[in-house]
Amino acid sequence: MTEELLYAGKAKSVYGSDRADELIVVFRDDITAFDGGKKDVIAGKGEFNARVSARLYDLLEGRGIPTHFIALEGPARMRVRRLKMIPLEVIVRNIAAGSLVRRYPFVEGTPLDPPLIVIDYKDDSLHDPMLNDDIILALGLLTREELGEVKRFALRVNEVLQELFADLGIQLVDFKIEFGRDADGKIRLGDEISMDSMRLWDIRTGASLDKDVYRFEKGDVLATYGQVASRILGED
Ligand SMILES: Nc1ncnc2c1ncn2[C@@H]1O[C@H](COP(=O)(O)OP(=O)(O)OP(=O)(O)O)[C@@H](O)[C@H]1O
Ligand SMILES: [Mg+2]
Incomplete structure (x- = not known):
């Protein structure tokens, strides 16, 4: 019925579906970096990210983490539960890299044990400033209970993905996830988990x-x- 475009982000487009409580996310071939300063189209990239995201959400659901994932409905089309997204970027880091090394005196490649959770406010115009617990609560972004839950989910996602990637000869350096609330107010993992949102290093070659x-x-x-x-996906 209504496949109305609700939102076109930098890499995905979100459409209404035949059900009010479900959406279709299309993973596009657009790729951007540096706050949109670098942009390209790489044909086939959307499909890889959609298929990887679907597989990882499926795995995480099986390990008790609630996600928005329902089904893949085409090469780069994912049916998801409609969530009210919480404007947070929840980042889990196992090894120092990227902005952590640019902004703090960490040496790239240093293991972080226990892993670090960093939560940024998702707003490109503010350049996604880093939050702390007090700011998250003062802004009313999460309740104290929800904040605990988000952190527990993030660490659990990390454990499950680290184990998967280790078996594939890949080091999970860090990743970013987003959460939202479903129609019952329950917090679920939304958005994507893909090569656009994880930092992965080949264990053998680096x-x-x-x-x-x-x-x-x-x-x-x-x-x-x-x-x-x-x-x-276990294919050649
Ligand atoms: N289950 C969901 N229900 C509602 N909105 C969702 C759901 N999953 C993801 N979204 C939102 O859909 C949008 C996906 O688009 P995309 O990720 O391309 O754009 P963006 O987040 O605006 O930009 P960026 O490239 O910085 O991530 C995001 O705003 C994301 O928060
Ligand atoms: Mg996004």
Whole structure:
């Protein structure tokens, strides 16, 4: 019925569906970096991210983490539960890299044990400023109970994904997730978990297997995403 475009973000478009409580997320081939300062289209990238996200959500649901995922309905189309998104970027870091190394005196590649959880306010015009517990509560973004739940979910997602990637010869360096509330007010993992939102290093070679290949022009982005997808999906 109504496949109305509700929102077109930088990498995905969100459409209404035949059910009021469900949406269709289309993973586009657009890729951006540096707050949108670098932009390209890489044909086939959306499909790899959609298929990887679907597989990871399925795995996480099986391990007790509530997600928005319902089904893949085409190569890059995902049916999800409609959530009221919470404007937070929840980042879990196992190894120092990226902005952590740029902004703080960490040496790139240093293991972080226990892992760090960093929560940013998702607003490009403010450049996603980092929050702390007091600011999150003062802004009314989460209740204290929800904040605890979000952190527990984030660490659990980390455990499940770290285990999966270790078996595939990949180090899960860090990743970003987003949460939302469903119609019952329950917090669920939304958005995507893909090569655009994780930092992955090949354990054997140290090579980047994620969007850093695009950011820093380290190689063939599509081939890299395809290689990760086939390791995760178990295809050649
Ligand atoms: N289950 C869901 N229900 C409602 N909105 C969702 C759901 N999952 C993800 N979203 C939202 O859909 C949008 C997806 O678009 P996309 O990620 O491309 O854009 P963006 O977040 O605005 O930009 P950015 O590229 O910085 O992430 C995001 O705003 C995301 O928060
Ligand atoms: Mg996004």
